[in-house]
Amino acid sequence: MKAAVFIAGDHLITPLGLGSAANFGRILAGDVAIQPIEDTDLSDHRIHAARIDENVWLDNIHHPQRYTRLEQLIILALQAMIDAYRIPVDHSTLVVLSTTKGNITLLHRSQTAIPAERVFLPVMADALQHYFGFENRFITLSNACISGSLAISVARQLLQHNDKYQQAIVIGGDEISRFIVSGFDAFQALADEPCRPFDRDRKGLNLGEAIAAVYLSKTPTIGAINIMGIGSYNDANHISGPSRTGEGLYRSIREAMRQAGDPALDFISAHGTATAYNDEMEAIALQRCGLTAVPVHSLKGYYGHTLGASGLLETVLGIQSLKHDQLIPSMGYAQQGTNHALNIITPENQGTERNTTLGTFLKTASGFGGCNIATVFQKI
Amino acid sequence: MDKHRHSIQSYCLIRDRTITVNGQRYLDVEPTAALLDFLKTAYRQLDIDYPKFHKMDGLSKAIFIAVELIARESGPYNDDTALVFSNYSSSYLADSRHAMDIFNGTHPMASPATFVYTLPNIAMGEISIRHQLHSENVFFIFDSYLPEFLVPYGTAMLDDGKTSGILSGWTEVTDTRCDVFLYHIGKTGGMPHTIEHLKRLYQG
Numbered sequence: 001m002k003a004a005v006f007i008a009g010d011h012l013i014t015p016l017g018l019g020s021a022a023n024f025g026r027i028l029a030g031d032v033a034i035q036p037i038e039d040t041d042l043s044d045h046r047i048h049a050a051r052i053d054e055n056v057w058l059d060n061i062h063h064p065q066r067y068t069r070l071e072q073l074i075i076l077a078l079q080a081m082i083d084a085y086r087i088p089v090d091h092s093t094l095v096v097l098s099t100t101k102g103n104i105t106l107l108h109r110s111q112t113a114i115p116a117e118r119v120f121l122p123v124m125a126d127a128l129q130h131y132f133g134f135e136n137r138f139i140t141l142s143n144a145c146i147s148g149s150l151a152i153s154v155a156r157q158l159l160q161h162n163d164k165y166q167q168a169i170v171i172g173g174d175e176i177s178r179f180i181v182s183g184f185d186a187f188q189a190l191a192d193e194p195c196r197p198f199d200r201d202r203k204g205l206n207l208g209e210a211i212a213a214v215y216l217s218k219t220p221t222i223g224a225i226n227i228m229g230i231g232s233y234n235d236a237n238h239i240s241g242p243s244r245t246g247e248g249l250y251r252s253i254r255e256a257m258r259q260a261g262d263p264a265l266d267f268i269s270a271h272g273t274a275t276a277y278n279d280e281m282e283a284i285a286l287q288r289c290g291l292t293a294v295p296v297h298s299l300k301g302y303y304g305h306t307l308g309a310s311g312l313l314e315t316v317l318g319i320q321s322l323k324h325d326q327l328i329p330s331m332g333y334a335q336q337g338t339n340h341a342l343n344i345i346t347p348e349n350q351g352t353e354r355n356t357t358l359g360t361f362l363k364t365a366s367g368f369g370g371c372n373i374a375t376v377f378q379k380i
Numbered sequence: 381m382d383k384h385r386h387s388i389q390s391y392c393l394i395r396d397r398t399i400t401v402n403g404q405r406y407l408d409v410e411p412t413a414a415l416l417d418f419l420k421t422a423y424r425q426l427d428i429d430y431p432k433f434h435k436m437d438g439l440s441k442a443i444f445i446a447v448e449l450i451a452r453e454s455g456p457y458n459d460d461t462a463l464v465f466s467n468y469s470s471s472y473l474a475d476s477r478h479a480m481d482i483f484n485g486t487h488p489m490a491s492p493a494t495f496v497y498t499l500p501n502i503a504m505g506e507i508s509i510r511h512q513l514h515s516e517n518v519f520f521i522f523d524s525y526l527p528e529f530l531v532p533y534g535t536a537m538l539d540d541g542k543t544s545g546i547l548s549g550w551t552e553v554t555d556t557r558c559d560v561f562l563y564h565i566g567k568t569g570g571m572p573h574t575i576e577h578l579k580r581l582y583q584g
Contacts, residue, residue: 002540100499102470107479120469121521139529140521142470143501150518161536179475182482183495232516234463234508240496251514368496369505371517 005156006224006380008167009085009215010316011077014303015050015208018057018080024320027302027328030347034194034206034304043181048194050208050304051176062131065113068103070175071124075131077211081169082132085215089134094158094165097125097140098151098172099308105177136165145271145367146232148172148212148311149375153230155216171213174307180207187240189275196332197272197298198279198344205273208304212312220380225319228263228360228376231255235370242277246285248372249364253289256362260376265294266358267327267345269318271365272298273305274332278366283338291362297345301331311365315377322358322379326350386538387569388577389545390453392446393584394422394560400584401449415558419445430510437474437497439467439553440506446562447507447547454564457511462543463504464534465562466520467552474498503551515543525550525561527578534565535573550582 012019015033016026033050042049058064058072060079067075078095087093099121106119117123125138139158143150148170155168174180184190184207191204217224233255235248243249257263268291270282279298286292299314306313321328327350336342360378393400397418399407407422419441423433426448433444443465451457474497482488496502504517516537522529534546549562561582565573571581 101475104475107475108483120472122468122523125521126523137523141518142499142521143517143519144499154518157533157536157540161532161539178482179479179498182488182490183478183492183498186490186492186495233514234505234517236508236512236514239502239505239509240492248514367501368499369501369517370508371501371505 002160003218004220005159005227006217006220007214007227007319008217008221008224009081010319011080011084011213012313012316013052013057013073013077013211014313015052020316020320024317024324027317028326032194032302032331033208042176042178043185047181047190048192048206049176050206052209067127068106068114068118070103070173071128073211074128074171074173077171077213078132078169081213081215087167087169087215089132091135091164092166093134094136094155094168095134095138096151096155096168096170097138098147098170098312100142100144100147100174101180104179105175107179143367144369144371145307146311146365146371146373147308148313149315149363149365149373150232151312152214152227152315152375153232153373156227159216159218166218168216169213170216170312171211172309172312173211174309175209176207191274194332195274195300195304197274197300197330198337198342199333200335200337202274202276202279202337204275205300206304208306210303210306210309210313212309212316214312214316223323224380225322226378226380228378229256229259230373230375232373235372237370239370240368242281242366246281246288248370249282249285249366249374250288252372252374253285253362253364256374256376263360263376263378265291265360265362267321267361268294268296269314269361269363270296270298272300274300280338282364283340283342286342287340292340293343295327295343295345297328297330299328311363315363318361318363318377322361325356325358384572384574386535386565386567386573388571388573389564389566389569390450391563391581392449394442394446394558395584396558402453406449415555435493436506439471439473439500439551440497440503442553442558442560443503443551443562444506444510446560447511450547450562450564451511454566454569457513458544459513460515460543461513461545461547462515462537463513463517464530464546464548465504465551466522466526466530467500467550468521468523469552469554470521471498471500472554525582527575531573531575531578
């Protein structure tokens with residue numbers, strides 16, 4: 001039997017604020033980070049997106065001019081984690097970094113103080129490592145929109161199989177750039193309004209920014225969350241469209257649930273990008289798994305799609321939900337928008353369906369390249 | 381450290397403009413050939429009909445060819461064969477092409493066909509489709525080929541029963557450099573899945 005691995009702490013930097021509890025409070029109050037943005041650096045037309053106003057937070061970094069905006073945000077989050085949980089920066093701590101595009105803005109913006117090589121992720125990771133003096137080099141992965149959840153899986157496996165590591169920080173982040181906006185625009189995937197996951201009238205996704213981190217430990221501390229099971233399977237179907245049968249996600253959920261011992265789920269935190277095909281695919285996979293009655297939300301209606309951070313961001317907020325025994329409504333949903341009806345959490349129904357205690361949830365994610373992942377988390 | 385429970389069943393090395401499979405020369409073109417011409421020659425020599433190949437970016441094409449050649453030695457792959465790849469420059473080839481598209485002075489225009497390849501794991505999606513692999517994929521970004529990480533990582537996946545086999549290795553493809561070293565790890569085969577042995581094979 002492999003050693004259990006727990007989530008013993010977390011941190012968020014989002015447009016809605018600093019810290020997990022603060023973000024949980026904001027979204028329960030119905031606050032939405034997605035706004036109309038007119039910025040010719042990002043796009044020639046107005047977009048709806050959720051962008052971090054870094055001017056509020058970028059104060060406490062040594063030599064900030066040596067770091068890109070994304071690096072500074074990641075440094076802030078790492079520093080907050082190290083301080084809050086007294087995490088040693090010695091050989092016993094592993095850092096896993098999740099990002100889809102990292103410093104891609106360096107490809108097209110002249111930041112004279114920053115060496116152009118920092119567009120390469122290993123160079124960026126080394127800069128972050130050296131800022132803190134971590135003994136171990138960062139483990140960096142880039143696996144499309146499942147990167148954040150996959151990074152938890154990778155860190156768990158490394159902790160379980162390596163006595164050298166006692167704990168890990170898993171951190172994910174991406175920023176909105178013209179590079180990314182133009183690409184999603186070309187796919188006609190962006191909604192010209194705040195997105196509406198799983199809703200009948202959904203028009204596509206919004207891009208968002210977040211830095212999200214979890215602290216993994218082999219020691220079960222008070223209030224820790226057990227990672228009960230993880231499944232990750234490719235659709236083997238299409239590189240830019242989800243499977244019509246939800247095959248990879250179906251297999252991922254089945255495996256995660258099998259490892260977890262098929263627990264009753266109190267809620268599901270879906271990927272829910274609010275594109276027509278993604279949400280339909282997820283509903284099919286959940287129907288095949290017999291999970292359509294479980295309360296489900298997507299948090300994309302608050303934060304947009306935060307790419308390499310999204311799996312981590314939504315996991316951290318799911319954990320807040322467990323800790324406060326309170327379900328988070330799925331922002332932007334009004335009417336059934338998938339062929340199989342789902343039990344979408346809304347402000348109206350969450351009162352009646354609210355458990356006295358929440359113990360277990362499933363987090364799913366899917367991405368370009370046909371990748372999928374499902375993870376079961378449980379209070380201990 | 382040289383005790384091993386798993387074996388390298390076969391491997392492919394694409395270095396500069398030369399391809400070898402299990403140490404045997406498969407293709408060798410003049411070192412000055414353009415990357416995409418070289419990969420097209422390799423594709424033609426495979427003698428298969430797979431039109432999707434022509435839509436792929438250079439990274440996916442090189443990986444596709446290596447995985448095709450390995451399949452001829454130790455395939456067909458089991459449906460659960462996991463993919464654990466790594467490189468230095470992620471999807472830089474496609475990234476720079478997309479950047480050219482959108483910052484082109486006169487007619488900036490993003491192309492979905494280019495943009496989709498601006499993620500390194502797309503190549504893993506391509507070979508999952510080709511070989512019908514419903515499996516775990518992870519794409520690491522490292523400074524250099526790192527068997528010190530990949531060997532224990534792959535061993536742990538196999539020991540945990542996550543998969544019966546793995547395609548793993550290093551896939552660095554840029555305009556100036558082609559350095560692809562992929563291998564098929566499984567239960568049988570004469571070559572040990574160890575750091576030392578893989579370092580020797582990677583030397584070529």
